[in-house]
Amino acid sequence: MKPKVALVKGGSRGENIARSLNLLGDDINLKGVKNLFIKVNLISRDNQLGATHVDGVRALLQFLRERYLGKITITEGLRGTAQVIFDKLGYPPLIKEFGVEFFDLHNGDFELVEVYDANLQPMKLHFSRQIIESDYRIAIGPVKTHDVVGATLSIKNLAMGALADNGDKGKMHQGHPVHNLNLYLLAKMCPLQLSINDGFTGMENDGPIRGTGVDWGVAVSSCSPVAADCLAAQLMGFDINDIGYLWYLQRMGLGVSTMSEMNIVGDNPEDCYRQFRPHSTFAEQRHWRDERVSKLLGI
Numbered sequence: 001m002k003p004k005v006a007l008v009k010g011g012s013r014g015e016n017i018a019r020s021l022n023l024l025g026d027d028i029n030l031k032g033v034k035n036l037f038i039k040v041n042l043i044s045r046d047n048q049l050g051a052t053h054v055d056g057v058r059a060l061l062q063f064l065r066e067r068y069l070g071k072i073t074i075t076e077g078l079r080g081t082a083q084v085i086f087d088k089l090g091y092p093p094l095i096k097e098f099g100v101e102f103f104d105l106h107n108g109d110f111e112l113v114e115v116y117d118a119n120l121q122p123m124k125l126h127f128s129r130q131i132i133e134s135d136y137r138i139a140i141g142p143v144k145t146h147d148v149v150g151a152t153l154s155i156k157n158l159a160m161g162a163l164a165d166n167g168d169k170g171k172m173h174q175g176h177p178v179h180n181l182n183l184y185l186l187a188k189m190c191p192l193q194l195s196i197n198d199g200f201t202g203m204e205n206d207g208p209i210r211g212t213g214v215d216w217g218v219a220v221s222s223c224s225p226v227a228a229d230c231l232a233a234q235l236m237g238f239d240i241n242d243i244g245y246l247w248y249l250q251r252m253g254l255g256v257s258t259m260s261e262m263n264i265v266g267d268n269p270e271d272c273y274r275q276f277r278p279h280s281t282f283a284e285q286r287h288w289r290d291e292r293v294s295k296l297l298g299i
Contacts, residue, residue, distance in 0.1 A: 002263040003224030003256060005231050009217050009267045013200035014059035016219035017140075020196070021063045023265045027223045028194060030068040030136065037134040038100075039158045041141035042076040042085040043209060049201060050209050052141045054090045056198045060140055061098040072098065077105030077128065079165040105130065106165045113189060115182040118174040120292050125171060126164035132190055139225075140196040143216075143232055145207035145279045148179055150243045150286075151236060152208050153229040154195035159186035177290035180244025181297075187225075187249060195228035196221045202236070204276040211279075218272050226255020227262050234259070237275035244288035251299060 004027050006020035021028065030036075038060065040052035057074065064072065074091065076082045082104040086092070094100055110126035117123045131137065139154040146152040160183070163169050172182055199218035203211035218235065222228035226249045230240055240246050240257045250257035259269060279285070 002261060003222060003227045004263045004265055005220065005222040005224065005227050007231065007264055007266045007269060007272060008219045009272050011217060013053060013198065014055045016200060016217070017056050017059040017196060017198060017221070018063060020219045020221035020266065021060070024221060024223060033068060033136045034070055035134045036064070036068065036070065036072050036136040037131060037138070038072065038074045039131070039137065039139045039161055040074060040076055041157050041161065042078065042082060042089065044085070047209060048089065049203055049211070049213050050142065050144065050207070051085065051089060053198065054094070056140055056196070056200070057091070058094060060138070060196065061094060061100065065098055072100040073103050074100055075103045075105055075131070077161055077163070077165055079106050082106065103130065105162060110164050113186065115172070115185050116174065116178055118178055120178065120296060123171065125168040126166065127186070127190065128162040131158070131162040136193045137190070138194040138196065139192050140198060142202060143197050143199040143236060144203040145205065145211055145276055147206065147208070147279050147281060148173065148176065148285060149183065149245060150278065150282060151233045151238055153197050153232050154192060155187045155225050155229050155249070156183060156245070158190070158192055159183050162190065176244070176285055176288040177293055180248065180288045181293050183245035184248035184252070187245065188252070188254060192225040194221070194223055195225040197228060197232040199232065202276065204278070206279055214274065214276060216274050224255050226250055226257065230255070230257040231259065231262060231264070235269060235272050235274065237273070242286045248297070252297065
């Protein structure tokens with residue numbers, strides 16, 4: 001069965017996200033869930049463009065609370081700044097309004113997970129135990145170009161954000177080939193159950209922090225995170241062959257990448273296409289393929 005991907009284009013961020021979630025319907029199965037985590041992207045307190053907008057999170061919480069009364073944790077992991085950004089971007093009212101809590105992953109527990117260094121030697125990094133042990137993981141954040149892997153969407157939001165902010169995030173940067181490999185490995189180890197790519201206002205040029213805004217008006221949601229991110233990337237004008245970690249995920253059977261393999265509900269993709277201007281280093285980023293990595297993965 002083709003994975004369902006909701007695509008909505010409209011004039012309100014909250015309405016777009018609410019409609020996309022309603023289009024997914026029963027795909028969002030919260031039966032038996034006891035510990036739900038929402039990973040937001042709060043990379044910048046000075047630039048709302050680069051961070052998850054509270055209006056999108058409010059629409060998500062409204063949808064969830066109509067179906068689920070259990071524990072909901074909104075989370076980010078930034079040493080010493082996550083709570084500050086959470087407060088500055090207007091998140092505190094959500095705690096009382098929806099009975100949720102905020103948790104800085106940096107203050108939590110971590111498990112060692114194995115990735116690779118630039119020489120393809122095993123390397124251990126600290127990954128949030130709270131995220132690993134949660135039984136339903138959602139990532140919601142803005143669509144942005146990126147300075148290493150072309151585009152940053154829901155999968156990367158969780159994979160990078162759940163690493164300890166003690167230098168481990170920096171250790172992921174082992175060159176374009178291995179960085180993409182490591183993102184694939186982390187996404188495989190700790191997958192999302194629901195992806196929400198908020199493209200109401202995206203970021204192009206030198207993302208993920210210093211780019212410029214794109215008034216796009218689009219939301220892409222799915223319980224198949226690979227499909228959600230691949231559709232969003234293609235509608236941003238990217239070829240999945242140029243986004244290494246997404247290519248690995250679809251190639252290794254963890255999701256689909258082409259629109260013909262998806263059940264796209266909502267608006268017509270042709271009406272949602274917008275060519276994002278990539279990062280200034282994108283020509284270099286496209287050289288992510290490495291025969292050593294292909295041999296390692298057996299592809």
